[in-house]
Each structure stands twice: as structure tokens, then as C-alpha cells.
Amino acid sequence: MQAARETEQRQKIPAGKRGFFMLKVLKTDVSHPFAAALMPRAAVRPALRQGSAFLAGFLGGWAVLYGALMPFGLGLTLGFAEDCFAAGAAGALLGLLLHGFGALSLDSLCLLCAVGAAVAARWLWPGRFRPAALAGCGALGLGAVCFAFGPTGGGVDLLLTCGADALLAAALGFALRRFPPETPGVGMLLVAAGAAAALGSVSLGLLCLGVAVCAAVELALCCRGQPTAALAYCAVTGAALCAADPSLGPAAAGLSCASAAGALLAPGRRIEAFAAYAGGCVAGVLCVQPPGNAFSLLLSAGAGLAAAALLPKDWLAPVPAPEAAAPEERPRFSAAATRLEAVAESLSSLAETVNEVYDALPHRCESFRWVIDNTHDSLCFNCGRRECCWKQEYAATLDGMNALRPILEQNGHLETSDLPGALSRCIHPAALCAAANKSFALYRSRKEARVHAEAMRTALTEQYSAVADALGVLSEQLGRPGNPEPYKSGRVADFFSSLGTPPLECAVSLDDLGRTRAAVTLPRTRFAAAELSALAQEVGRLCRRTFEPPQVLSCKGMTTLLFSEKPALRAVFGFAASAARGTISGDAVQQFCSPAAAQMILCDGMGTGRPAAVDGNLAAELTARLLKAGFTAELAARLVNVALALKSDEESGATLDLISVDLYTGTARLFKAGAAPGFLVHGGRARPVGDASLPIGILGGVNGQSRVVHLAAGDYAVLVSDGLLVDGTGWVLKQLELSAAAADPPEQLAKALVETARTRAEATGRPDDITAAVLRLESCGR
Incomplete structure (x- = not known):
């Protein structure tokens, strides 16, 4: 039934502009109690976002800077998110039309064409800023050229005005893409600047609407104990008021004094903040403006204070400050x-x-x-x-x-x-x-x-x-998840939301080596291999990185997708084995790649035949599982040592030989416990690595040796059992260098080593299990 529903849903999905990755609509179990609680909010939130975008666009289209520039309407159209840019563009068009009251200027006509071109470009190339910016600014510049040298005769002034609008709109759109206005920061301040510029030109008698709204917002921020936000908002909106109407300069100065007084003297205290803000406003206005002309500005600021006083108390409650982490430790996330x-x-x-x-x-x-x-x-x-x-x-x-x-x-x-x-x-x-x-x-x-x-x-x-x-x-590892990237996290979360299911958690971060990682937790969902590849491509495009297909972890009704960057190297494995007698060998090999490293394990059970095979395979299998779970080689060896010691009443033991290669940096970590010497081929020269030690499973602890080396593309790492070294290491080194010079595949090299070792062992009459495991690093195009 589940497969039939998935097939039916795939058939209903149209092939849109992002067809290659829209392979599956993620499904949410609506019977879950949390799903029912979130459905009303999920239905209302898009309408609120689009309504807010329409209002911001309307104010941006209405706003005029320095009597001629109107960049906010086009800038908001370029910068808003995919789900609300159309509403913002509609508001901007309406603001441009109403601002002229039927007598549109040539600049306004050019801006109307530019907004329409930007909307068309965003529909044709969703999620891409450059085509929309080129279309909008290009249409604005082309219209200015046509009107400047046409019969209407706009002249050079029109060219300069439209050119300034185009530059400001492109910068505004880029800033909004980089800093979304939904979260506190630069994006929200830019939208507030457009609203202040629009409202600054609206007067109701002696009341200036822009001054009143700015005063109310600044006072609310002071009461909430957010002095930094209040000062930043005051600086940006004050500049916007002055740009909209130079006569509002004294008002901007008065609001700046008021915000400084409220934010610095009484942050987070409601009554004191009101008093400090009012006193600072009166002092600031009177110091700049003659007393006879200050009445209008003080009346507007007083209206803002009255509006703030009427707000619900919860809206003015102080925001608890985040706990500061100790300076010697990084915060636990x-x-x-x-x-x-x-x-x-x-x-x-x-x-x-x-x-x-x-x-x-x-x-x-x-x-x-x-x-x-x-x-x-x-x-x-x-x-x-x-x-x-x-x-x-x-x-x-x-x-x-x-x-x-x-x-x-x-x-x-x-x-x-x-x-x-x-x-x-x-x-x-x-x-x-x-x-x-x-x-x-x-x-x-x-x-x-x-x-x-x-x-x-x-x-x-x-x-x-x-x-x-x-x-x-x-x-x-959990306490140091890396440096978070909220902007990319938001983009990835919006992408999964567009597929039908908002993620439960979404985090994009940079680790200590500068590699980008993304973790997305969703309701329990199944993915095909093609779907995982398509998701990796799209998430990589959003994060401006090349990602491997994600690792999928499923547990308790949730599915977590772990995205990691495509490494610079890739591992090619090969191995060959020959039993001493019969077909059962006491040697066991495990070769696999985790998301960031290539792992190769060789375990040699003590003796030959079936008992040795049991010990060798048990040690290799347990070690591989522990490494995949995130254990280090030393910890894995300790746990496998306990397992072998308790396996039976008889003495059990096995050698442990493993190598882990970081596919990003080429750093290789070797761990040996009782294993025969291994071999590394770097730059065409082969050398043995490893000293004598005791196997695991014999003593209460592990007597192992660790070593770190660096490998590059074209290098080999070879692990062998002691049966291969019956005649020493000299001939092995020569064979490795010859094979490296010929760039032999790992499988071919392993077979050559085992066959030669078997021939030498038969000549000496000392048969033993013979195994060779080979890893070769190759460059991986990114």
C-alpha cells in the first residue's frame, strides 16, 4: 500500500522548473499529534508572509529618497524569498502607481517596467539572483535610454536617476538575499528603512506618521532590554527619514538622543525607559530645532510614545539575555x-x-x-x-x-x-x-x-x-558541531519545505577544516538512490558546495540526512587470499568507506583452519561495526579484545591491522596489534611500517601501536598477514615499486603478492594462510 501511494503521488507531481530534484514529495503523518497542532499555523503562516511582503513592497514603492530616487520597490522584488516576492512586487507596483496619483513620472514608468521584468526573470530562473538583477536593472536602464533620447526628452538627469536606482536596487536585493528579513539583522533593518522613508513623507496635519512609528518601535526595543537593536534601528531609520525629507533632520536627531537615553540608562525597565526616552527626545529636538518649530516634531514623537504605551505588556517584557559561555571553553550547542x-x-x-x-x-x-x-x-x-x-x-x-x-x-x-x-x-x-x-x-x-x-x-x-x-x-564531537551558518540553514530548510514537509531540524555548519556539513531531520521517509543523488545536488547548489549522496539514519519515526562535501580523494580497494589447507582461511578482511574516510582492516586468527577463521572474522566484523559507529581504532581494539577474551573457555586471539585514510586531507592513521608489518608506497617508493606487538584477546589490555602518515593520489597502502612474509620483506618492496610504476589496480597487485608468496611458501615447506589487502588513492574531480 505504501509503495502504491508513493507511485500515485509521483504521477501527480508536474515536472516543474526544478524537475531533476523534485522526484518525491515528502509525506507527513497527519495522524501524529504534533502534525494536527501545527496544521493551523502551517495554513496561516504563508498568508501572513505574503501579506507582510505586500505591505513592505507597497511602502517601498511609495518611498522616495532625496526627492528623485525610488530603489526600494525593485530592491524588495529582487531580494524577497521565492514564496513572497510576487506579493512584494504587486505591492511595489501599487505604491508606484498611487504615489503619482495618475501623473506618473518617466522614472516611475521605467521602474514599473523594471519590476515586471524582475518578476518574469524570477519565475523563469527560480532561486537565482543574477538573472533577476540583470533583467530588472537592464529594463530600468533601457527604459531610461529610450525616454532620455526619445520625444519626451528626459535628458541626462533621467539617465543618472535611473542608473542610481538600478545600483541601489541591486545592492538592496543582494543584501536581502544574503540576510533574509525574516530574522533580526541587516535584512530587517533595510526593510525598516524603506518603511521609514515611505512614512516620513506622510503628514496628517501636524503629525508626521514616520516619526511616530519610529518612536514607538525604538521605545519598545528599549523596554524589551535590547539596546543594541534599538540603537541600530534608530541609526538606520533616522538616515531614511532624513533622506525622505531633509526637514525631518531635527526629528532624527531627537529620536537618536531619545534612543541613546532609553537604551543606555534604563534598558529593560518599562517606566524608566519611557521617562528616559521622553526626556532624551525633548532635549534632542530642542537643541537642534528652534522652539517655535519643534511642536510638530514633539507631537509626532509623543504620539509614538502613546502608541507604545498601549501595546500589550507581554510585547514590552524584557527578553532574557543568553547565558555567556566561559571564555576558556567553547559553548555547548x-x-x-x-x-x-x-x-x-x-x-x-x-x-x-x-x-x-x-x-x-x-x-x-x-x-x-x-x-x-x-x-x-x-x-x-x-x-x-x-x-x-x-x-x-x-x-x-x-x-x-x-x-x-x-x-x-x-x-x-x-x-x-x-x-x-x-x-x-x-x-x-x-x-x-x-x-x-x-x-x-x-x-x-x-x-x-x-x-x-x-x-x-x-x-x-x-x-x-x-x-x-x-x-x-x-x-x-556533539559539543563542538562547528561554526553554524544560519543563512544556508534557512535556505536548505526552505527547500525541504517546498517539497512538502518542513524539516524538524536543519543545521549547516563549517568544521575546523572548513568543510561544510548539513544535517536535516525529517519525519520518517524512504528515499531511493536517485532521489538521494538529486537531493545532494540541490542542497550542494544552495550551500555552494559539491555534496556526496547523504548518509541516511532512521530512528523512532524520524529520518536524518547527513550531507558532507565531496572529498578530494577516492579509495580503490582490492584483496586476495589463500588458505594454508583446504578452503578455510583464518584471515579476514574488511574494506569500506565512511562519509569522510576509507577504512581497511585485516585480522589474522591464531593458527589455521576453522577455529582461526572464527576468531579472525569475529575480530574483523566487530572492528568494522565499531569504526562505522564512530569509535576510534584504539577504543575498537579494546572492545574487540574483551569480546575475544569472553568468547569461550579456550584461549582466543587474533591480530588487528587497520588503516584509516581521511579522503579530504590524505592523513592516514595506522593501528597494529600483533599484526605483520604493513607497507606504504608514497611517491613510487615502498617502505614497511609496524613493529612487533601482542595480538588482541590474550591479555586483559591491548598492546597496540598507532602511527600517522600522509598519503597522496597515486599512493598505495598494503596490509598483509604473516604468511605472506615467509621469505622476508625484500621481494615485497620490489614488487610494490614495480606495480606502483605500472599503476596496477589494487586487485591485480594483491593477487600478484599472494601468488608469489604461495609459491615461495611451498618451496620452503612452511604453508600458512596468506592474505594481502590493498588500498589505492586516486584524485576525485570536484
Whole structure:
């Protein structure tokens, strides 16, 4: 049913201008309780956005700067988002038409044509600024040329005016694209400047509407405890008022003094902010304007204060300031990071506590003296000769009991004929042997149990410590998600909203190396491979990067898409293997690429045949899963060591040899635990890497070695099992250099190494499992 619904919905989607990526409309489960709560807001929000865009466009079309320039209408049309630029253009056209009241100037006619051309270009090339800017400004310039040299005779003044309008409109549109007006910042200030310029030219008797509105907004910002926003708004709107009408200069100066007084003296305090703002306004106006001409300006500012006083108290409530992060630490952006860190500390503390308690507890049955004491308590304590044997002849009796230890350890039991001469005086020899045998058997079983319990405790605490370290690494990664890019995050969120489902979360950030990453969380959705590729192309275009198809993570009704930049390198893998006997090899290989790195693992189980194959495959599979989950090589080795140690009662072990290559930088990290030397071919020269160490699964901890090297395109990394090095490393180095010079594929190189090693091993009569895993880096066109 789900597949049928998806097929039917795909058939209903028209092939629009973005046809290659509009492959699927994301679906939301409307039965979910959150979906029902958000549906009214989702229905009202587009209408509010378009209504606001229409009003802003109308004010921008009405606004005139310095008596001749009208750039706001065209600039808003170029800068508004895709869902509301048409409404803004309609408002701008209406403002231009009404401003002339039927007597349109030549400049207004040119602007009407320019707005229409910009709208047409935005419909033809959605989401692209340059075609719309060229169309709008080009139409404005062409109209100016036609009118300037036509019969109407606009002259050079018209050319200069339209040229200035075109430049200002293009700059305004670009700024609005870079800083959307929906969020506080430059974009919102530019729209406010257009509104102030439009309202500054509207007078109702002695009341100037622009001054009143500016005063109300500035006072509201002061009451809300946002002094920076109030001062920035005052500076921008004051300049717009002066540009709209030079006679409003004293009003702008008075509002500037008022905003400074309210923002600096009483931010966030309603009554005090009103008093400081009013006093600063009166002082500013009177210092600039003669008292006889100040009445109109003070009346307008007073109307703004009255309007602010009538606003709901919630609108004037102070905004809580964000908590400042400690200077020595970067802020934590996720509560999950803190929780993971707390869990990591708890697990680490648990491991330390278990070890401390074990060390503090008394340990019984640790020496043969316990066998002697138990034999005394079970037999000699009730014997009539106890006083003679254990007091008068204590030294001889104790020497005789100690003499029983080698006999019991060798034979496992004691016969009456085995009693030494010091114990020949015992009147119950058979009972003494039985009591000693029972005590020694109990001693040996308890000793074995203690050894097994100590191994289990060591494995448990080692596992707790390794998981704690892994959680600590993940916590640090979550706590440092990189530098956020809100503008790109908004563009990506708008794109997914246009497909039918607004994302639950959307974050685009730059990591420490300057790579762009994007994480988009959606309601549970399935994607085909072609759809993921199309999404990667479109998200990459929005972020101005080249993205790989995203990694898809699904959990609890949500799907997260992780986009990462296309790396500079790509890995080509190859391997070959030959079993010592039969078809079962104890060597296991894992080769794969994570979103940012190429991973290659080689594990050699101890011995040959099926038991070695079980250990080798278990170690390789567990290591691969842990690396894919984000564990480092050292932590993965510790956890695999525990798994091998607890796999069975028999001793298990395997070598661990892995290499992880960062496909962005070429940095390679090698980790070896008991593995044979590996080989690197860099610049055509081969060299071995790795020293002797112990395999995993044998000791309580891991005795591994790590190394970091740098590789480039054309280099090889080769991991081999010890069976391939039966004749040393000399011939391997020569073969690698010859193959690198010929640029042999990794599969071909691996087969050549294994076949040559098999021939040499048969000649020496020392067969063993032989495996070679090869990784070659190639340049990846971006």
C-alpha cells in the first residue's frame, strides 16, 4: 500500500522548473499529534508572509529618497524569498502607481517596467539572483535610454536617476538575499528603512506618521532590554527619514538622543525607559530645532510614545539575555553532549569503583596454608592428640603438612602411603588423607573460580572504560558541531519545505577544516538512490558546495540526512587470499568507506583452519561495526579484545591491522596489534611500517601501536598477514615499486603478492594462510 501511494503521488507531481530534484514529495503523518497542532499555523503562516511582503513592497514603492530616487520597490522584488516576492512586487507596483496619483513620472514608468521584468526573470530562473538583477536593472536602464533620447526628452538627469536606482536596487536585493528579513539583522533593518522613508513623507496635519512609528518601535526595543537593536534601528531609520525629507533632520536627531537615553540608562525597565526616552527626545529636538518649530516634531514623537504605551505588556517584557559561555571553553550547542559526558563519567567511575572494591576485599584460598587450616578444622580439632601434634610438636606437624603440597599438586590426591615421616604418628591416617584430599579439591576449585572471576571483572571494567571513552569522544564531537551558518540553514530548510514537509531540524555548519556539513531531520521517509543523488545536488547548489549522496539514519519515526562535501580523494580497494589447507582461511578482511574516510582492516586468527577463521572474522566484523559507529581504532581494539577474551573457555586471539585514510586531507592513521608489518608506497617508493606487538584477546589490555602518515593520489597502502612474509620483506618492496610504476589496480597487485608468496611458501615447506589487502588513492574531480 505504501509503495502504491508513493507511485500515485509521483504521477501527480508536474515536472516543474526544478524537475531533476523534485522526484518525491515528502509525506507527513497527519495522524501524529504534533502534525494536527501545527496544521493551523502551517495554513496561516504563508498568508501572513505574503501579506507582510505586500505591505513592505507597497511602502517601498511609495518611498522616495532625496526627492528623485525610488530603489526600494525593485530592491524588495529582487531580494524577497521565492514564496513572497510576487506579493512584494504587486505591492511595489501599487505604491508606484498611487504615489503619482495618475501623473506618473518617466522614472516611475521605467521602474514599473523594471519590476515586471524582475518578476518574469524570477519565475523563469527560480532561486537565482543574477538573472533577476540583470533583467530588472537592464529594463530600468533601457527604459531610461529610450525616454532620455526619445520625444519626451528626459535628458541626462533621467539617465543618472535611473542608473542610481538600478545600483541601489541591486545592492538592496543582494543584501536581502544574503540576510533574509525574516530574522533580526541587516535584512530587517533595510526593510525598516524603506518603511521609514515611505512614512516620513506622510503628514496628517501636524503629525508626521514616520516619526511616530519610529518612536514607538525604538521605545519598545528599549523596554524589551535590547539596546543594541534599538540603537541600530534608530541609526538606520533616522538616515531614511532624513533622506525622505531633509526637514525631518531635527526629528532624527531627537529620536537618536531619545534612543541613546532609553537604551543606555534604563534598558529593560518599562517606566524608566519611557521617562528616559521622553526626556532624551525633548532635549534632542530642542537643541537642534528652534522652539517655535519643534511642536510638530514633539507631537509626532509623543504620539509614538502613546502608541507604545498601549501595546500589550507581554510585547514590552524584557527578553532574557543568553547565558555567556566561559571564555576558556567553547559553548555547548547540544544537551545531548552534556548527557553523554555524564554517562561517560558514570561508566568510568563504575569501572574504577569495581577495581577499588576488589582490591580492598580480603581474598581467601590464595595459599596452601588454607588447605592446612581446613584439614585441621575438619579432622584434628576433635582429635585427642591435638594438643600433642599442634602444640608440643607444632613445627614438625607443620613441616609434614607442607610436605603434602607437591604430592597433591602432582597427583591430585593423597594416599596413606604418601604420608611423610612427620605425619606417621597420626592415629587416623586414612581420615587425614581424605580430609586433605577434600580440602585440596576445594582449594583448587575456589582458586579456579577466583581466576575466572578476576578475568570477568577485568573484562567488565575494561569494557566500561572503553565505552566511557567512546562516549566522551562522541560528547566532544556533539559539543563542538562547528561554526553554524544560519543563512544556508534557512535556505536548505526552505527547500525541504517546498517539497512538502518542513524539516524538524536543519543545521549547516563549517568544521575546523572548513568543510561544510548539513544535517536535516525529517519525519520518517524512504528515499531511493536517485532521489538521494538529486537531493545532494540541490542542497550542494544552495550551500555552494559539491555534496556526496547523504548518509541516511532512521530512528523512532524520524529520518536524518547527513550531507558532507565531496572529498578530494577516492579509495580503490582490492584483496586476495589463500588458505594454508583446504578452503578455510583464518584471515579476514574488511574494506569500506565512511562519509569522510576509507577504512581497511585485516585480522589474522591464531593458527589455521576453522577455529582461526572464527576468531579472525569475529575480530574483523566487530572492528568494522565499531569504526562505522564512530569509535576510534584504539577504543575498537579494546572492545574487540574483551569480546575475544569472553568468547569461550579456550584461549582466543587474533591480530588487528587497520588503516584509516581521511579522503579530504590524505592523513592516514595506522593501528597494529600483533599484526605483520604493513607497507606504504608514497611517491613510487615502498617502505614497511609496524613493529612487533601482542595480538588482541590474550591479555586483559591491548598492546597496540598507532602511527600517522600522509598519503597522496597515486599512493598505495598494503596490509598483509604473516604468511605472506615467509621469505622476508625484500621481494615485497620490489614488487610494490614495480606495480606502483605500472599503476596496477589494487586487485591485480594483491593477487600478484599472494601468488608469489604461495609459491615461495611451498618451496620452503612452511604453508600458512596468506592474505594481502590493498588500498589505492586516486584524485576525485570536484
